[in-house]
Amino acid sequence: MPDFSPVDYAIPGFVLLVLAEMLWARWKRPQAYEPRDTLVSLAFGLGSTVAGLLLGGFALLVFLAAYDVRLFTIGWEWWAWPLCFVLDDLKYYWVHRFGHRSRWFWASHVNHHSSQHYNLSTALRQTWTGAFTLGFVFALPLVLLGFHPVMIAICGGFNLIYQFWIHTEAIDRMPRWFEAVMNTPSHHRVHHATNPRYLDRNYAGVFIVWDKLFGTFEAERPAEEEPIRYGIVKQLGSFNLLWAVFHEWIGMLGDIWRAPWKHKLSYLLREPGWSHDGSRETSDMIRARWEAQQQAVAGTAGDEVQSAPQKPIAGPRRAA
Amino acid sequence: MDSQTLQLIGSLAAILVLAGIAWVLRLGQTPRIEGEARAVALAREADSGFDPVEAALSGDGAAALLADSQGRIMVLRPHGTHFAGRILDHGTRAAAEGGMLTIIPADRRYGPVTLDLGDSAQAWESRIQTLQRPLNA
Numbered sequence: 001m002p003d004f005s006p007v008d009y010a011i012p013g014f015v016l017l018v019l020a021e022m023l024w025a026r027w028k029r030p031q032a033y034e035p036r037d038t039l040v041s042l043a044f045g046l047g048s049t050v051a052g053l054l055l056g057g058f059a060l061l062v063f064l065a066a067y068d069v070r071l072f073t074i075g076w077e078w079w080a081w082p083l084c085f086v087l088d089d090l091k092y093y094w095v096h097r098f099g100h101r102s103r104w105f106w107a108s109h110v111n112h113h114s115s116q117h118y119n120l121s122t123a124l125r126q127t128w129t130g131a132f133t134l135g136f137v138f139a140l141p142l143v144l145l146g147f148h149p150v151m152i153a154i155c156g157g158f159n160l161i162y163q164f165w166i167h168t169e170a171i172d173r174m175p176r177w178f179e180a181v182m183n184t185p186s187h188h189r190v191h192h193a194t195n196p197r198y199l200d201r202n203y204a205g206v207f208i209v210w211d212k213l214f215g216t217f218e219a220e221r222p223a224e225e226e227p228i229r230y231g232i233v234k235q236l237g238s239f240n241l242l243w244a245v246f247h248e249w250i251g252m253l254g255d256i257w258r259a260p261w262k263h264k265l266s267y268l269l270r271e272p273g274w275s276h277d278g279s280r281e282t283s284d285m286i287r288a289r290w291e292a293q294q295q296a297v298a299g300t301a302g303d304e305v306q307s308a309p310q311k312p313i314a315g316p317r318r319a320a
Numbered sequence: 321m322d323s324q325t326l327q328l329i330g331s332l333a334a335i336l337v338l339a340g341i342a343w344v345l346r347l348g349q350t351p352r353i354e355g356e357a358r359a360v361a362l363a364r365e366a367d368s369g370f371d372p373v374e375a376a377l378s379g380d381g382a383a384a385l386l387a388d389s390q391g392r393i394m395v396l397r398p399h400g401t402h403f404a405g406r407i408l409d410h411g412t413r414a415a416a417e418g419g420m421l422t423i424i425p426a427d428r429r430y431g432p433v434t435l436d437l438g439d440s441a442q443a444w445e446s447r448i449q450t451l452q453r454p455l456n457a
Contacts, residue, residue, distance in 0.1 A: 008327075015334050019341065026345045034348030034400035039339040046331050053324070116402040121338070196368050229365055229402075237397075237404030237430045247429070281369065290368050 003150075006157040014164060018120045024170050025119070032169060036239040038121045043241050044111060045124030055131035062136065063149035072146035081155070084147045085206075088139070088155040092205035095138040097216070100200050100283075106272045107248040108133045114244050116231040118192050123167035128245050162206045163188075183208045186220045193228040196290035197221075199283035233273070233286065248272075348401045352381035359384035363394050366405030370394055376444060379436035385421075385444055393448060395423055397433050406430050414448035416441040423448065 018038075025032040074080045099109035111127040142152055166188040174184045183204040191202040201218035204211050211217035220228075236244060255267040255275075263276035273282035281289070342348065353359050356375040363372050363386045372386040372394070383397040396405040411426035421441040422434045437444060 011331070015338065018338055022338070022342055022345060022347065025347055030345075030347050030349065031351075031401040032347070033342050033345075035339050035342040037348070037400050038342045039335065042335040042338060046328070046335060049331070050328070116400065116404075231402075235366070235399065235402075235404040237399045237406070239400070240429065243429050286368060293368075 004154060006154060007160055010161045010164070014120070014124065017165070018124075021120045021168060021170055029169065032117065032119050033121070034117060037115055037117050038119075040239055040241050040244060041115055041121040041125040044128070044245070045126055047128045047241075047245070048126035048130075051128040051131065058131065059136040060149065063139070063143050063152070066140050066143040067149055070144055070146040074146040074148070076148070076151070080147065080151065084142070084151050085155040085158065087142055087147075088152055089159055089204075089206045090210060091138050091142060092156075092159055093203050093210040093214070095135050096203040096205065097214075098135070098138075099133075100203065101271050102269055103248075103252055103272045103274070104268050105133045105135060107252050108135075110232060110248045110272075111245060113192060113232050114236055116229075116235055118167060118169055118189060118228075118230045120164065120167055122192070122230075123164045129249065132249075159205050167192075179208075181207060181209060187211075187217075189228055189230075190218050190220050192230045194231055194233055195226060195229060196287045197226070198228070199233075199287055233281075233283070350398050351401060351403070352398075353377060353384050353396070353403075354381065356384075359386060359396060362396055362403050363405055366394065366396060366403065367407060370405075370407065376435070376437055376440055378434075379438065383433050383435045385423075385435065385437075387447070393444075393451065395425065395433050404430070408448055408451055410451050412448055412451060414445045416445040421445055 022033055074084075095105075096109075099105040108127045108129045111129075112122075112125050115122050115125055139152055139156075143149055163183070166183055166185045168185050169189070171185040173179060173186050174182070178184065179186065183202075183206055187202045187204065187208050190198045193199075198218055201216055202208065202211050203216055208217065236247065238244070252267060256264045259267050259276060266274065266276065271282045271284070273280050273285070353362065356377055359375045359377055360372045362384075363370055363375075370386075370392065371388050373389050374387040376385045378384060383395065386394045386396065388394075393408045394405050395408060396403055398404075406425050406427055408423070409426040413424040415422050416437075419436060419438045419441050420434055421437050421444055422432055424432045435441070435444075
């Protein structure tokens, strides 16, 4: 059984690539980095590692217990590695999708989206509270099939390493064949966008084919047509690290506390933005409203000149 | 000292060095809001459901107040190299003095915002102080 953590070996590379991207930003796009944002992102990464050391043991115990009752023994055959990697990436797609579609999971995953910047340091903005979501249960089918937990952990490590380089604006598009199959900076920029068109799209880790298969793929539009805004629907507006880590947990628990009994569970399990009184918007509601606005703008484009004097500062909407 | 502690200290040092390099390279200069049209566009970006019909820009371009046709008011200010907006809730505190308006949103983590609004500071103060709690909140 190999004793190997690929992420540990990748960390020096992460640091060097962040440095290289900063130098690129210095000459090409100084607003791509912000020192306080970078500090928060990297502190997230360090805290996430510590949280993993403190809390990851529970998941390992569950996996080892599940492995004892596995259906098959796949072992350490060479072919098991690529198979495990692909199935682990499929698992990642679904755990990631839940991370956006259930507030319990979102309370943890929101950490990764809380920066308004999109650079390689954002990739390291990893959650401290993932263990509280029990998201590791998504990997149990692989364990029960007979993949050894250590093999799954190593494949997961390589998956995480792959996802590092796609957090950049320095790369526009990869070759067409690559964009068709693999997750790329372009696809993942869409995932981090708050533009209504892009909300809750492109959940893939390594292979973008999962999004195409399950109907969640959205291609990036040219920046001049639709510039991307990164972050979350209600931007934090704060560089406070602890607030960034725990704000959604605090908000969710407050909502559960205040909600009528019959709605409490919904505030835990339903999508972010859901409210029992309709006072907030989910990503689906935001997209639907935006699409209605776009249709209205397209339908009344000729009338806009006439109505402009009534709203002297309100220019025409374009793709938001 | 065990290897994990060393790794932790090394990582912490690397973090501080990288953030320091970003600062030395002068990355991430704070932007200004250049005109009302820009403030309107930023407000729409901050909340795609907020369509401003009125804007007041701070004299230094560091922040803006916007109102929509429903009487809602949004405050907008830079956050790093970008902007962050808040639709002001009932419970927001506002105080005008000498043409300066200081707003403390009910969302305390957003922080206070001071705008140089000149003669209109008092009027905006009154409007913010009379914000009503939404009927369905």
